[in-house]
Amino acid sequence: xxxxxxxxxxxxxxxxxxxxxAVAGPExxxxxxxxxxxxxxxxxxxxxxxxELALQTTFNANPNLRAGSSDHPVxxxxxxxxxxxxxxxxxxxxxxxxxxxxxxxxxxxxxxLDGVGQDWPLSYGELEPWYDINDRMMGVAGLAGDPANPPxxxxxxxxxxxxxxxxxxxxxxxxLGWHWWPSxxxxxxxxxxxxxxxxxxxxxxLGCPRHARASADxxxxxxxxxxxxxxxxxxxxxxxxxxxxxxxxxxLTYLDSDGKVGRLNCENVxxxxxxxxxxxxxxxxxxxxxxxxxxxxxxxxxxxxxxxFRKQYKSYRGAxxxxxxxxxxxxxxTPRGFKRGFQMQALRGQGPLTTAQGGYGTRLPWGGDHTTxxxxxxxxxISLTVTCDDLPEDENRIEIDPARKDRWDMPVPKMIYxxxxxxxxxxxxxxxxxxxxxxxxGAWKIAVTKLSRTAGFHLMGTARMGRDDxxxxxxxxxxxxxxxxxxxxxxxxxASAAAVNPTPTLQAIxxxxxxxxxxxxxxxxxxxx
Amino acid sequence: xxxDDLLSILLDTLLPGDEALWxxxxxxxxxxxxxxxxxxxxGGLEALETVxxxxxxxLPDESRDIREQTLREIEAAEPDAFxxxxxxxxxxxxxxxxxxxxxxxxxGYENRPPQPRGYDLPAFDESLLDQVKARGPIWRPVPDx
Ligand SMILES: Cc1cc2nc3c(=O)[nH]c(=O)nc-3n(C[C@H](O)[C@H](O)[C@H](O)COP(=O)(O)OP(=O)(O)OC[C@H]3O[C@@H](n4cnc5c(N)ncnc54)[C@H](O)[C@@H]3O)c2cc1C
Numbered sequence: 253x254x255x256x257x258x259x260x261x262x263x264x265x266x267x268x269x270x271x272x273x274a275v276a277g278p279e280x281x282x283x284x285x286x287x288x289x290x291x292x293x294x295x296x297x298x299x300x301x302x303x304e305l306a307l308q309t310t311f312n313a314n315p316n317l318r319a320g321s322s323d324h325p326v327x328x329x330x331x332x333x334x335x336x337x338x339x340x341x342x343x344x345x346x347x348x349x350x351x352x353x354x355x356x357x358x359x360x361x362x363x364x365l366d367g368v369g370q371d372w373p374l375s376y377g378e379l380e381p382w383y384d385i386n387d388r389m390m391g392v393a394g395l396a397g398d399p400a401n402p403p404x405x406x407x408x409x410x411x412x413x414x415x416x417x418x419x420x421x422x423x424x425x426x427x428l429g430w431h432w433w434p435s436x437x438x439x440x441x442x443x444x445x446x447x448x449x450x451x452x453x454x455x456x457x458l459g460c461p462r463h464a465r466a467s468a469d470x471x472x473x474x475x476x477x478x479x480x481x482x483x484x485x486x487x488x489x490x491x492x493x494x495x496x497x498x499x500x501x502x503x504l505t506y507l508d509s510d511g512k513v514g515r516l517n518c519e520n521v522x523x524x525x526x527x528x529x530x531x532x533x534x535x536x537x538x539x540x541x542x543x544x545x546x547x548x549x550x551x552x553x554x555x556x557x558x559x560x561f562r563k564q565y566k567s568y569r570g571a572x573x574x575x576x577x578x579x580x581x582x583x584x585x586t587p588r589g590f591k592r593g594f595q596m597q598a599l600r601g602q603g604p605l606t607t608a609q610g611g612y613g614t615r616l617p618w619g620g621d622h623t624t625x626x627x628x629x630x631x632x633x634i635s636l637t638v639t640c641d642d643l644p645e646d647e648n649r650i651e652i653d654p655a656r657k658d659r660w661d662m663p664v665p666k667m668i669y670x671x672x673x674x675x676x677x678x679x680x681x682x683x684x685x686x687x688x689x690x691x692x693x694g695a696w697k698i699a700v701t702k703l704s705r706t707a708g709f710h711l712m713g714t715a716r717m718g719r720d721d722x723x724x725x726x727x728x729x730x731x732x733x734x735x736x737x738x739x740x741x742x743x744x745x746x747a748s749a750a751a752v753n754p755t756p757t758l759q760a761i762x763x764x765x766x767x768x769x770x771x772x773x774x775x776x777x778x779x780x781x
Numbered sequence: 782x783x784x785d786d787l788l789s790i791l792l793d794t795l796l797p798g799d800e801a802l803w804x805x806x807x808x809x810x811x812x813x814x815x816x817x818x819x820x821x822x823x824g825g826l827e828a829l830e831t832v833x834x835x836x837x838x839x840l841p842d843e844s845r846d847i848r849e850q851t852l853r854e855i856e857a858a859e860p861d862a863f864x865x866x867x868x869x870x871x872x873x874x875x876x877x878x879x880x881x882x883x884x885x886x887x888x889g890y891e892n893r894p895p896q897p898r899g900y901d902l903p904a905f906d907e908s909l910l911d912q913v914k915a916r917g918p919i920w921r922p923v924p925d926x
Binding site for chain 2: 319401618
């Protein structure tokens with residue numbers, strides 16, 4: 253099957269759908285190709301008695317363990333942090349926690365300020381209007397005025413509440429005189445646009461039947477379709493056809509939902525397959541070569557420190573990942589022995605089964621001590637992540653294994669990652685501070701998970717942005733150096749990782765890149781809905 | 782002794798419960814459900830067979846301490862298989878309605894799926910932030926902005 257389009261977007265996740273909505277208009281034919289299916293969140297497993305099992309099966313964040321019909325294997329033997337993402341319309345935001353922090357201005361200037369990593373060819377100020385548009389589209393709850401960040405526009409909805417356990421934690425931060433603030437969350441606290449307000453149920457990662465928790469499909473897919481975007485699910489892009497000198501993409505080849513090969517001739521191509529999927533697609537294409545492609549993978553190594561309290565707080569109530577943050581230790585302070593810093597993010601408790609299986613840490617012991625351990629944990633814990641800034645290091649990378657093919661005849665990607673010395677020092681310091689905060693809050697016991705092995709969900713930096721075409725792959729608009737019509741619109745373009753979750757930033761970048769493309773095409777710029 | 786009897790003894794050793802409210806997993810009849818749960822994970826049933834095969838035939842006659850000691854040795858010898866079996870056992874136990882009732886009795890847990898009812902969503906209490914605000918800005922300005 254052959255076809256043509258003005259603009260084709262590969263990947264219908266956080267970046268791809270934001271780009272599609274923003275670039276669309278009556279003047280252009282836009283097609284979005286997504287390998288996964290549309291997920292009906294109105295039928296979330298959170299409505300079922302055995303809801304917790306879905307976290308291990310159909311909603312398992314690790315594609316190797318989930319092994320669904322849209323998932324391909326990832327060779328993860330050479331990384332202590334395992335891949336975590338979701339292949340579906342909405343991408344990994346189907347599975348995410350909707351914690352929605354922005355990068356700070358300094359995150360875009362780590363080389364000039366601290367002599368590490370790379371500067372971006374973009375600034376916070378340039379991205380700010382796109383953050384704001386994205387906040388309105390996704391539907392963000394929060395509170396402006398956080399002293400750890402530049403002033404920002406009033407948040408579209410009031411913040412989510414703390415719960416009794418996170419109030420206790422906030423008291424700990426107060427005792428120490430440390431910063432804390434309620435998280436920005438892509439979760440509605442007031443209903444709008446056919447979406448209900450959050451009802452504090454907890455397991456956002458199972459999809460939200462109320463559509464209160466935003467995901468890219470809920471926030472952007474219908475809005476994109478309304479602007480004429482042809483959204484095709486279960487369509488896997490398998491190849492990129494370049495012209496003879498490799499300076500222009502002519503067409504994409506794909507396998508459709510019936511397994512038939514298709515070809516789409518296109519004027520402009522956008523790849524938004526996430527830091528792993530985008531790199532893999534380009535690595536598989538012999539006509540495109542850049543020595544940094546796939547390199548500089550950043551993952552935010554995360555330690556999790558859990559405090560146990562005597563009181564039964566029912567800490568499983570409320571959005572698991574969005575309550576409070578602390579950015580007290582975010583910036584470089586040389587005597588600490590490392591550059592850059594970390595964020596602490598509160599995580600609530602979990603359901604009974606997940607508590608027994610260890611939640612964010614180690615599984616509860618079997619045998620005679622089991623019931624005591626359960627009673628001490630369930631509803632009585634609150635955790636702090638130590639989310640470490642991650643410097644781009646070339647040895648950390650995505651590769652492909654040409655000898656091993658998946659069901660779509662694509663080479664299997666390989667994740668290769670090790671923790672840098674800077675990160676290890678930061679993590680040590682961060683674990684001490686998180687333990688201090690939990691002790692100040694009154695925890696009687698503290699358990700430390702030094703490295704969350706399941707936390708490979710921020711896949712950044714494998715096709716970094718920059719001014720110099722030898723030291724970077726794309727320019728400030730996400731356009732691949734040396735190829736006139738290829739743009740990347742996901743967190744693969746990140747030049748630094750910051751110490752916060754990447755989605756607001758990658759979506760702001762995607763919206764800005766779509767705007768730049770419209771201007772290049774002689775069309776009007778992007779305006780908020 | 783059938784394999785299910787053996788599996789029940791294994792479960793009773795993993796999750797022995799207590800004298801008060803918590804039942805022991807095997808006596809509670811969770812052998813078949815544990816098999817079903819093992820089947821959910823890649824390699825889960827094979828892991829269960831591996832562990833069952835490693836159990837000595839004398840296990841039923843042993844004391845609780847010896848049973849536990851025996852399982853710890855199998856865990857050390859076959860860590861991956863044992864891990865999958867424990868996962869399956871916990872899955873079977875903690876999705877059982879009676880066990881959820883015990884949790885409800887002990888903790889006030891609501892014993893229902895999180896949706897559609899959810900829980901209350903009170904308003905955020907901004908007065909909690911008075912001191913944080915009073916301490917003033919801590920973000921780092923960047924020269925070229
Ligand atoms: C458990 C979990 C919790 C998370 N929590 C948070 C959080 O609280 N806050 C936050 O900011 N971030 C969070 N994240 C990360 C967040 O989901 C990602 O940063 C974000 O979704 C990445 O956007 P993306 O567009 O780069 O990729 P994705 O959203 O992953 O989308 C990429 C899409 O491309 C598709 N694709 C790939 N290759 C092809 C191909 N060849 N053909 C067709 N389609 C293709 C994939 O199927 C996928 O749908 C979390 C992620 C997980 C897994």
